[in-house]
Amino acid sequence: MKNSSAYIELLKIFPPRPITAEEELTATQKAIDSLLDKGELTPDERDYLNVLGTLVYEYEQTLEPIPDIYGIELLKALIEEFELRPKDLVPIFKTESIVSDILHEKRQLTTEHIQKLAEFFSVSPAVFFPMHKVVCNTA
Known part of the structure; x- marks a missing residue:
């Protein structure tokens, strides 16, 4: 197992911990952004970034999924x-009457x-269309 002083310094600056709240997510994302802003990363920085990314991923898996809304429903949400x-x-x-007709689903979006x-x-205009699942047949 590697134990370089550069990695230890990164841990001191922002000790990674499991994320349990939005504030912790924001702080972790700021740490990630500061690393990404550097451009070329050392192996220690890449390892540290990987740890932070894993923590963000694990936290996001606990959140409610965003519903697949599109079209008029997306417009209403926006x-x-x-x-x-x-x-x-x-x-x-x-x-305003066209806006009303669309929001009441009497007309479709063009x-x-x-x-x-x-x-x-x-x-992106694509967000107004339903997501199509691609099925790959490997047989």
Whole structure:
């Protein structure tokens, strides 16, 4: 087992512990970011980064999964998250009545709407479409 002083110093700066709360997750992510910002990592730094990454992964496995929402349901969630009102989306949909029809699922999102929404919310247009599972047949 390796026991280099550089690794010990990393442990002193930010001792890795199991993550049990969001604050601990944020602190661990900051430690990870500071390492990644360095660019080229030493073997000790890579090992330490691996430990921190494992702790983050283990914590995230305990969280509730994010539901697979897309389309109008995703739009509703984004509106709520950004605390928007339907009239805030008029530049995208042209009229408040179209916004209302879409939110009440009387109309569907068009490709143009999706492109404009993606730009507005700074997300990929792909998030508005259902995720397709790829099945590989290895036989």
